[in-house]
Amino acid sequence: MPGRGRCPDCGSTELVEDSHYSQSQLVCSDCGCVVTEGVLTTTFSDEGNLRGLRRVRDLCRVLQLPPTFEDTAVAYYQQAYRHSGIRAARLQKKEVLVGCCVLITCRQHNWPLTMGAICTLLYADLDVFSSIYMQIVKLLGLDVPSLCLAELVKTYCSSFKLFQASPSVPAKYVEDKEKMLSRTLQLVELANETWLVTGRHPLPVITAATFLAWQSLQPADRLSCSLARFCKLANVDLPYPASSRLQELLAVLLRMAEQLAWLRVLRLDRRSVVKHIGDLLQHRHSLVRLAFRDGTAEVETRGKEPPAWGQGQREGEVGNNSLGLPQGKRPASPALLLPPCMLKPPKRICPAPPVSTVTGDENISDSEIEQYLRTPQEVRDFQRAQAARQAATSVPNPP
Amino acid sequence: MASAPRPERVPRLLAGCLPPYPPPPPTVGLLSMEQEETYLELYLDQCAAQDDLAPPRSPLFNPVAPYGMYILNASNLDTALNSNPEVKEASGDFSSVDLSFLPDEVTQENKDQPVISSRHETEENSESQSPQSRLPSLSEQDIGLGLNSSSLSNSHSQLHPGDTDSVQPSPEKPNSDSLSLASITPMTPMTPVSECCGIVPQLQNIVSTVNLACKLDLKKIALHAKNAEYNPKRFAAVIMRIREPRTTALIFSSGKMVCTGAKSEEQSRLAARKYARVVQKLGFPARFLDFKIQNMVGSCDVRFPIRLEGLVLTHQQFSSYEPELFPGLIYRMVKPRIVLLIFVSGKVVLTGAKERSEIYEAFENIYPILKGFKKA
Numbered sequence: 001m002p003g004r005g006r007c008p009d010c011g012s013t014e015l016v017e018d019s020h021y022s023q024s025q026l027v028c029s030d031c032g033c034v035v036t037e038g039v040l041t042t043t044f045s046d047e048g049n050l051r052g053l054r055r056v057r058d059l060c061r062v063l064q065l066p067p068t069f070e071d072t073a074v075a076y077y078q079q080a081y082r083h084s085g086i087r088a089a090r091l092q093k094k095e096v097l098v099g100c101c102v103l104i105t106c107r108q109h110n111w112p113l114t115m116g117a118i119c120t121l122l123y124a125d126l127d128v129f130s131s132i133y134m135q136i137v138k139l140l141g142l143d144v145p146s147l148c149l150a151e152l153v154k155t156y157c158s159s160f161k162l163f164q165a166s167p168s169v170p171a172k173y174v175e176d177k178e179k180m181l182s183r184t185l186q187l188v189e190l191a192n193e194t195w196l197v198t199g200r201h202p203l204p205v206i207t208a209a210t211f212l213a214w215q216s217l218q219p220a221d222r223l224s225c226s227l228a229r230f231c232k233l234a235n236v237d238l239p240y241p242a243s244s245r246l247q248e249l250l251a252v253l254l255r256m257a258e259q260l261a262w263l264r265v266l267r268l269d270r271r272s273v274v275k276h277i278g279d280l281l282q283h284r285h286s287l288v289r290l291a292f293r294d295g296t297a298e299v300e301t302r303g304k305e306p307p308a309w310g311q312g313q314r315e316g317e318v319g320n321n322s323l324g325l326p327q328g329k330r331p332a333s334p335a336l337l338l339p340p341c342m343l344k345p346p347k348r349i350c351p352a353p354p355v356s357t358v359t360g361d362e363n364i365s366d367s368e369i370e371q372y373l374r375t376p377q378e379v380r381d382f383q384r385a386q387a388a389r390q391a392a393t394s395v396p397n398p399p
Numbered sequence: 400m401a402s403a404p405r406p407e408r409v410p411r412l413l414a415g416c417l418p419p420y421p422p423p424p425p426t427v428g429l430l431s432m433e434q435e436e437t438y439l440e441l442y443l444d445q446c447a448a449q450d451d452l453a454p455p456r457s458p459l460f461n462p463v464a465p466y467g468m469y470i471l472n473a474s475n476l477d478t479a480l481n482s483n484p485e486v487k488e489a490s491g492d493f494s495s496v497d498l499s500f501l502p503d504e505v506t507q508e509n510k511d512q513p514v515i516s517s518r519h520e521t522e523e524n525s526e527s528q529s530p531q532s533r534l535p536s537l538s539e540q541d542i543g544l545g546l547n548s549s550s551l552s553n554s555h556s557q558l559h560p561g562d563t564d565s566v567q568p569s570p571e572k573p574n575s576d577s578l579s580l581a582s583i584t585p586m587t588p589m590t591p592v593s594e595c596c597g598i599v600p601q602l603q604n605i606v607s608t609v610n611l612a613c614k615l616d617l618k619k620i621a622l623h624a625k626n627a628e629y630n631p632k633r634f635a636a637v638i639m640r641i642r643e644p645r646t647t648a649l650i651f652s653s654g655k656m657v658c659t660g661a662k663s664e665e666q667s668r669l670a671a672r673k674y675a676r677v678v679q680k681l682g683f684p685a686r687f688l689d690f691k692i693q694n695m696v697g698s699c700d701v702r703f704p705i706r707l708e709g710l711v712l713t714h715q716q717f718s719s720y721e722p723e724l725f726p727g728l729i730y731r732m733v734k735p736r737i738v739l740l741i742f743v744s745g746k747v748v749l750t751g752a753k754e755r756s757e758i759y760e761a762f763e764n765i766y767p768i769l770k771g772f773k774k775a
Contacts, residue, residue, distance in 0.1 A: 114723060115721075115723045115724065116723070126724075130721075130724045133721075133724075134719070134721075134724075137719070143715055143716070146708060146711060146712075146720065147722075147723070195704060195743070197722075198704075198706060198707050198708060198722075198743045199707060199722060199726035199727065199742060199743035200722055200726065201722055201723055202722060202723070338704055339704050339743045339744060341743065341744045342704060342744045342745070353601060353662060356662065356663050356665070356666060358644070358663065358665040358666045358669055359665050359669075360664070360665035360666070360667075360668035360669045360672075361668075361669075362669060364669075364672060364673055364676050366680075368643075368673070369673065369676045369677055369680050370680070371625075372624055372625055372626045372641065372677055373623060373624060373625065373677070373680060373681070374622075374623050374624065374625055378625075379622060379623060382622065383622065
């Protein structure tokens with residue numbers, strides 16, 4: 001390297017900086033003579049930092065992220081490492097920190113990486129990951145955008161092994177990728193609009209939507225396949241909440257079907273509605289508007305009245321239906337568009353707490369305190385019982 | 400500080416609007432302990448007589464604080480006029496005033512020096528804290544009155560990240576508006592529900608600490624008390640429970656105690672006193688020093704669903720919404736410093752408060768923001 005001096009042995013200027021066991025050395029590339037030896041500059045914390053940075057790069061490569069992501073993630077890791085709390089953290093925490101930096105980078109570029117995926121790759125607990133993630137976002141003061149649902153649908157759906165026939169996937173189950181993707185996307189949008197996504201983990205919703213999309217594209221052959229079997233042959237893990245998401249989505253579709261005259265007469269149920277998902281999705285915007293009324297105003301007024309009134313109102317609506325046309329010939333009255341947690345009746349009615357007149361300075365009677373104390377006899381009994389238990393537990397093992 | 404100015408020196412515009420509280424006693428240092436005590440009781444008696452407007456909040460009307468600090472300040476007067484959340488509970492009594500600085504032992508025979516000095520300490524502590532605790536609440540009271548448009552006031556409240564000093568002097572225009580409006584506002588007691596259509600957060604849990612000021616033998620306590628559990632291998636404290644008020648206490652060998660589970664500040668104090676009594680009856684010279692509320696948790700229901708994804712977009716700097724981790728949105732409000740958990744069902748949990756008013760304030764701040772997300 002020019003400007004660095006000459007080798008004392010052969011006089012060449014080709015000196016190269018080379019590290020030998022983290023000790024920097026200046027070596028002549030012609031004759032191999034070691035010109036200078038640096039001091040051992042890397043401290044324990046530096047080595048930890050280097051280790052972490054290497055792991056960040058490795059993780060980015062494993063996930064096949066674009067190269068720009070790597071630099072951003074490395075920068076975040078270094079930024080985090082400057083804080084003393086992170087430098088002094090346990091190794092496990094530092095390893096999880098690697099995943100957090102990569103996740104933040106992906107989120108900022110709308111790359112759909114889930115926390116579950118990173119935890120699987122790092123063999124880390126989601127609870128540990130969650131605490132460090134929240135800590136680091138707060139520490140670095142970062143603005144992390146939400147997970148991009150559309151991108152996640154595309155990535156997740158593409159991972160289903162249904163696009164080519166194989167020994168486990170019969171021909172009638174094979175589906176065109178683009179058709180499935182577009183239909184799944186529409187179903188996920190529908191779920192989002194009808195309050196099925198807010199507050200829930202996004203992945204099970206997408207699993208349910210993918211299943212419905214797949215079924216509806218060839219219902220005759222596929223209605224017999226269950227959700228669990230579908231995930232198994234697609235080689236994808238079935239998330240536990242997916243079945244309840246599926247039921248919620250089917251309920252929404254059934255309500256929409258009630259608004260179409262030619263579907264109303266068919267008296268669809270949760271299985272038969274699948275055959276008509278295509279039609280329902282085609283008109284989903286207007287059907288949602290017809291099938292549901294805004295739940296927000298309703299809940300407020302309903303909340304103020306006693307519950308009996310709500311019942312009466314519903315009965316009145318039924319009465320209206322039977323006024324002119326027989327039931328089934330008229331669209332069902334709009335249901336409330338609310339998150340499922342608000343539609344279920346409350347488990348128990350919380351009574352308003354009685355107004356407390358405690359001042360904090362009341363007299364405390366002796367008898368009240370004495371009820372919490374053991375009498376001398378009880379103390380003796382308790383001590384005897386404790387001693388007996390000690391003796392029992394410390395019995396030596398038989399030889 | 401100079402002699403306390405009389406209420407008549409208040410600008411004419413606001414005469415009659417200011418509650419005619421008597422001038423507080425002169426600052427500490429000029430009087431002896433006994434005199435100060437007498438003044439204190441006199442002052443409190445007089446305040447109780449005029450308490451139909453609003454019960455005094457001890458940090459605000461702390462008799463030890465210089466009177467000049469809070470009489471000539473315009474926004475201060477708004478506070479006096481404004482809704483005080485405690486009015487709703489009991490007008491005319493001091494149930495919501497923090498009387499913890501009055502020692503438990505005033506009623507007992509042994510009124511020794513350390514007791515008085517600790518009260519002095521707590522008063523001085525609250526005095527030093529009061530300017531800071533006062534300033535944030537003032538501008539919040541402006542907002543609470545609804546004198547400014549809610550969006551303007553919200554942007555105000557959020558644009559002052561933790562810098563309490565900048566809050567008071569900077570918003571001149573809102574102050575002048577509030578000043579003129581204050582003169583025509585009738586002096587009726589305002590309920591704490593000014594904008595929130597009747598929804599009041601309910602307190603669910605109070606955590607408080609107290610110092611019993613004597614070393615304790617935890618084994619002896621666990622042996623002689625029926626309601627105690629002690630497992631030194633698991634946790635180095637006795638866990639004691641009483642039935643009324645239904646609370647749990649952690650009693651440490653150093654004599655410090657944590658009391659949790661009460662539903663109001665007074666209940667927490669009563670419970671802590673009962674635990675101290677139990678420890679006393681077990682033969683320890685337990686006292687009741689430095690009772691302090693450390694945390695208050697409240698909850699309420701706005702009764703409409705909330706689009707959490709939208710809320711995290713518009714209030715990104717305060718919100719954290721990770722549905723993969725937790726179904727609720729974590730909103731860290733800066734003024735007052737409260738953490739709110741907001742759920743899609745419209746249920747809101749408020750925590751991190753040291754005082755009841757902070758919970759009410761935080762809810763009054765968040766309600767207009769949530770209303771903005773009512774329409775899907």
